[in-house]
Amino acid sequence: MPEQLDDLQERIAHLQRAVDDLSETVARQDKDIALLQHRVNLLLEREAARESDGGGGVVFGDERPPHY
Template structure:
């Protein structure tokens, strides 16, 4: 193979790698957005629950013998 063909082949592989990485970043960005919304919802629910005066879950309370 001549030098031009080798360079074209290398560029094709690099282009494919960049496209694959771009797809991965897009997928991760969507997942991060989804998880961010979920965390915000959970924080909102917990704040609402605390404002209504609910007791802390048993896991967050000290045992009676302390």
């Protein structure tokens, strides 16, 4: 019986460590997602401002500028 108790305690310790590791991972990913969402919003705002200023033309890499 003491061996079973030791085995269960060891398993619980491993499971607790796994839960803690996963919790840290989720917390880090939450921060990363929030930062990425903020950056996307900034890019969307910048693009909207650029389009409202009339500079919304599309330039292709192999296209010569109009002054050539």
